[in-house]
Amino acid sequence: MTGTPQWLDDEQQKLWQDLRTVVVALPTLLDRQLQRDEGISNFEYSVMARLSMTETHTMRLSDLAAQCDSTQPRLSKLMVRFEQHGWVTRCPDPDNGRYTLATLTDAGLRKVEDSAPAHVERVRQLVFDPLSAAQQRHLGAALSRIAALVREQLDER
Numbered sequence: 001m002t003g004t005p006q007w008l009d010d011e012q013q014k015l016w017q018d019l020r021t022v023v024v025a026l027p028t029l030l031d032r033q034l035q036r037d038e039g040i041s042n043f044e045y046s047v048m049a050r051l052s053m054t055e056t057h058t059m060r061l062s063d064l065a066a067q068c069d070s071t072q073p074r075l076s077k078l079m080v081r082f083e084q085h086g087w088v089t090r091c092p093d094p095d096n097g098r099y100t101l102a103t104l105t106d107a108g109l110r111k112v113e114d115s116a117p118a119h120v121e122r123v124r125q126l127v128f129d130p131l132s133a134a135q136q137r138h139l140g141a142a143l144s145r146i147a148a149l150v151r152e153q154l155d156e157r
Helices: 010-038 043-050 061-067 072-085 106-129 133-155
Strands: 058-060 088-092 100-104
Touching: 010 058, 010 106, 043 058, 043 061, 043 072, 043 106, 058 061, 058 106, 061 100, 072 088, 072 106, 088 133, 100 106
Parallel strands: none
Antiparallel strands: 058 100, 088 100
């Protein structure tokens, strides 16, 4: 980068600091609730929730990692812990043995279903309740644009 940087104006600086607070603090608050109530992290919940939302409760680990914004090594370590709890099973993908499938077990489904009500309530309190329906739509549109650019940049690695 050459030349003089284009600094953020006061309004952009405030927005940036608020976004940083949300990006950093929101996962911490969600972790606290899930750890206190269910003994799992927000990341662990999100992995089980993604699996629970598929028809067969099964996904390729590579797809699951991408959808959960995780690396495959991090997800593999988590799968070991989940297997120890009896929450998932893993097996080679019968359609392509180069991939591994993770399947949420009945015990894993119960865990995510038991965790969901309090977690969803906390998400509502922190994200949706402070906003009107119109503000939610505007936030959704803005975040979709930012997320698309961020994903695009990640894919260029």
